[in-house]
Amino acid sequence: MATLEITDLHVSVDTEEGSKEILKGVTLTLKSGETHAIMGPNGSGKSTLAYSIAGHPKYTVTSGSITLDGEDVLSMSVDERARAGLFLAMQYPVEVPGVTVSNFLRTARTAIDGEAPKLRHWVKDVRTTMSELRMDPTFADRNVNEGFSGGEKKRHEILQMELLKPKFAVLDETDSGLDVDALRVVAEGVNRVQDKTDSGVLLITHYTRILRYIKPDHVHVFVDGRIAEQGGAELADQLEAEGYDRFVPTGEPAA
Ligand code: ADP
Ligand code: MG
Numbered sequence: 713m714a715t716l717e718i719t720d721l722h723v724s725v726d727t728e729e730g731s732k733e734i735l736k737g738v739t740l741t742l743k744s745g746e747t748h749a750i751m752g753p754n755g756s757g758k759s760t761l762a763y764s765i766a767g768h769p770k771y772t773v774t775s776g777s778i779t780l781d782g783e784d785v786l787s788m789s790v791d792e793r794a795r796a797g798l799f800l801a802m803q804y805p806v807e808v809p810g811v812t813v814s815n816f817l818r819t820a821r822t823a824i825d826g827e828a829p830k831l832r833h834w835v836k837d838v839r840t841t842m843s844e845l846r847m848d849p850t851f852a853d854r855n856v857n858e859g860f861s862g863g864e865k866k867r868h869e870i871l872q873m874e875l876l877k878p879k880f881a882v883l884d885e886t887d888s889g890l891d892v893d894a895l896r897v898v899a900e901g902v903n904r905v906q907d908k909t910d911s912g913v914l915l916i917t918h919y920t921r922i923l924r925y926i927k928p929d930h931v932h933v934f935v936d937g938r939i940a941e942q943g944g945a946e947l948a949d950q951l952e953a954e955g956y957d958r959f960v961p962t963g964e965p966a967a
């Protein structure tokens with residue numbers, strides 16, 4: 713059983729007008745096998761939480777802590793975080809020119825394990841996982857994110873997650889821009905990873921529709937860099953029906 717603990721996290725970002733505090737004291741604990749949904753209006757700081765866990769250099773943690781089984785995550789490099797078992801899928805993944813999906817994944821697996829997986833097993837693992845995700849086998853030979861459609865990017869994220877078997881996965885807006893079929897494939901992938909590996913999942917989403925396929929154990933609603941409300945799956949159902957209006961000061965659009 714692993715624990716990812718975020719305690720009173722304050723995070724600032726450097727802007728042209730100076731430093732701006734975005735996360736204003738976020739506390740949450742995620743355990744193996746649990747799914748926590750982070751929901752909330754646009755601009756409430758959801759992605760900032762993901763980037764802070766990932767160690768993105770633009771985001772400065774000014775106080776508070778993030779620990780993984782008691783180890784200080786904030787003092788780890790981005791690679792060390794991956795080796796410790798954290799997986800981050802980003803809302804805007806970057807292209808990696810000249811590197812195929814297959815090599816990219818094998819390199820990532822090698823970085824985590826400290827040794828390269830046996831090629832024969834690896835190729836079989838990649839093939840099996842891709843077929844479960846209903847991906848065309850030629851996808852493995854394409855360059856990472858080069859010309860990927862929205863659906864392909866998301867499937868690639870889930871493929872990474874399935875093959876890297878993280879202790880904790882942070883999925884930011886994995887459902888944005890997906891049609892219903894693709895959404896279901898992605899959701900099935902997340903559920904399969906949890907069944908197989910008991911990963912904890914932090915599922916960041918503005919929309920409630922992916923939560924029809926992935927049942928969260930806990931729902932946290934972000935508003936203005938804080939958790940404004942917490943509950944179980946029923947809170948997501950309520951937000952689906954009512955939107956975020958009651959969390960947003962009147963006069964501002966609940967984007
Ligand atoms: P969400 O993911 O909930 O939509 P974000 O974490 O992306 O919210 O953004 C929260 C707030 O922080 C927004 O007001 C956004 O403009 C600001 N912000 C986030 N990242 C940056 C950045 N790199 N530079 C400037 N402002 C940023
Ligand atoms: Mg909780």
Ligand code: MG
Nearest residue numbers: 758759803885
């Ligand atoms: Mg975001």
